Amino acid sequence: MNVLFCTAECSPFYKTGGLGDVSGALPKELKKNGVDIRVVLPFSSKISDEYKSQCEEIYVFTVDVGWRKQYCGIKYLNLDGIDYYFIDNEYYFKRPNIYGDYDDGEKFAFFQMAIIEMMEKINFIPDVIHLNDHHTAMIPFLLKEKYHWIQKFDQIKTVLTIHNLEFQGQYGSDILPELFGLATHRYEDGTIRFNDAVNFMKAGILYADKITTVSPSYAGEIQTPEFGFGLDPILRMESHKISGILNGIDYDVFNPKTDKHLASQYDVKTLKKKKINKKQLQERVGLPVREDVPVIGIVSRLTYQKGFHLLLDEMENLLQFDVQLVLLGTGDPNFERQFSYFGYHYPDKASINISFDEAFAQQIYAGSDLFLMPSGAEPCGLSQMMAMRYGTLPIVHEIGGLRDSVVPFNPVTGIGTGFGFNEFNSYQLMEAIKKAVFLFKDYPTVFNHLREQGMEKDFSWNQSSQKYISLYKNL
Known part of the structure; x- marks a missing residue:
């Protein structure tokens, strides 16, 4: 089974919280259990020189971000048995922040289209694409609405994991033609519209084949007004494809018996x-x-x-x-x-x-x-x-x-x-x-x-x- 794991952050390269921890630990465990899993993430300036120096550039192409033709390099690193692919573009990713820039919509539009267009170039068409939060949640939508003509992609299934529903990726309707090169009819008919904005998370919820959350209780909570951040009606409508899987922790890192940071190891x-x-x-x-x-x-x-x-x-x-x-x-x-x-x-x-x-x-x-x-x-x-x-x-x-x-x-x-x-x-x-x-x-x-x-x-x-x-x- 082939899986492409798409994430905006990943330990040990860089992280801001739980998403980075999960992206670092889950693929390792899946690999141990026979899954051919490969991880793709931005080539951020936050990556240490130690890892940057080990990366090999394997492909260069351009991605059309609306009218812009943007450079895209694919860098590769095998670390602890996991194949990592890094999307390289200094304009978008050589920045002090991972999130919170004025052009996050454009940055993650580029990132998501680069991931899709990378797959043929590295000769890896996965059975499943595993997406994480709104930074990659538009990929199921793009596969069906923009890249549907590519026959190799027809059988790909998609899983979207919601780590935190509060952050949804909401941008003006002009993002569809301006960045994705798409008509606005899926906005106008309300499919991906929410609060008069294109909503990346809503698109992912509707277009992904399965939705997971990072705990069973959270899977139920987000279907209520208290925790749904406005998307609870959509989540209730799609409840048949939602499940909660509790995150784990990396036992190689968090182990008091081997932790070198401690004055005394113990179990x-x-x-x-x-x-x-x-x-x-x-x-x-x-x-x-x-x-x-x-x-x-x-x-x-x-x-x-x-x-x-x-x-x-x-x-x-x-x-x-x-x-x-x-x-x-x-x-x-x-x-x-x-x-x-x-x-x-x-x-x-x-x-x-x-x-x-x-x-x-x-x-x-x-x-x-x-x-x-x-x-x-x-x-x-x-x-x-x-x-x-x-x-x-x-x-x-x-x-x-x-x-x-x-x-x-x-x-x-x-x-x-x-x-x-x-x-x-x-x-x-x-x-x-x-x-x-x-x-x-x-x-x-x-x-x-x-x-x-x-x-x-x-x-x-x-x-x-x-x-x-x-x-x-x-x-």
């Missing part, structure tokens, strides 16, 4: 070594070194969607308890300032680090006792899985992938891998934190048993990759 059988990493984390951030105080870790973008306004509402209250908080992240400038205020006024209890560093993040996963994710919406979330992998118990709002991956502690049965709250408000968040802190302080044996349960959960890509393979085969 579920040597969990006592975790305290060495807690001591190292406390020393690094300048907090008092104490085994008996629970360290609450946060590694996240600081936004409303991630629920950090709830935490800010309770920070003064939280820091009256015997706890330590270590935060790593960037985001809303107001949130950054408010968290920094608490770090300044409570230097023995709060370490606020407004930056991002992957090695530091993994030290927080390993050195914390609890991990906070109060997200208002979370299509999947990976940090809670990483935390459990490192024996750190997540405290989560029970939504989307957080609900699907974290088992809230049940004091009757003793079963659980973390703590949860249902109602999205600061009071319920604080109640969940208090339960976790109470258990850590007063019932350490039970708390450690929960750590072990979390570490023994299988969040590898093995199970999820089998579901994708089944989906491909059914197509």
